[in-house]
Amino acid sequence: MSIPAVVLLTAIAVAVGLYLFQPWRIFTSSTVTEAVPPAASPTSPPAGPSAAAPRELVKGELISHEHASSGTVRILELSDGTRILRFEGLDTSDGPDLRVWLSDAPVIEGTAGWHVFDDGAYLDLGALKANKGDQNYEIPPRATLADYSSVSIWCARFAVSFAAAELNS
Numbered sequence: 735m736s737i738p739a740v741v742l743l744t745a746i747a748v749a750v751g752l753y754l755f756q757p758w759r760i761f762t763s764s765t766v767t768e769a770v771p772p773a774a775s776p777t778s779p780p781a782g783p784s785a786a787a788p789r790e791l792v793k794g795e796l797i798s799h800e801h802a803s804s805g806t807v808r809i810l811e812l813s814d815g816t817r818i819l820r821f822e823g824l825d826t827s828d829g830p831d832l833r834v835w836l837s838d839a840p841v842i843e844g845t846a847g848w849h850v851f852d853d854g855a856y857l858d859l860g861a862l863k864a865n866k867g868d869q870n871y872e873i874p875p876r877a878t879l880a881d882y883s884s885v886s887i888w889c890a891r892f893a894v895s896f897a898a899a900e901l902n903s
Contacts, residue, residue, distance in 0.1 A: 762828045766864035770810065771818065788812050794885065794899030797841065799848045801827035803897030807885045809873070817873040819859055819885065825866050831891040832862035834871050836882035841900040848894050851886040862887055 803826035
């Protein structure tokens, strides 16, 4: 093999590695600070202060999996019936293609829990908005919450959980 061919193959391997692993994300961070959204009822004002207060359905604390993580996860029901998954005080690593999943998988500590969330049913709520802060993710109206017992911050690129929380009433 000639030297130019070796250089070309090395350059291709480096480019593919950079694309897949995105190592610069070790040094990047972003924060989103969202308030609990008001109920989406543009036609009528709330009946009183209690009408606007969200109701907590379930709650959990994040445990670390692939990356050190912390924060609280809550599922709230707004006065109009809209449900949101909310991260509060989220602190995890940045990474490629991070998703927020509701899952029926058990939350297992340690490396044994890193890969279980795509084994059963899960509901993808979208891309993680930032790796730090307070964030809201709308849960589709047709989703049956009883089908899901956990939340995972899932790295779709490498099929691994960054963090997870068991949801409890």
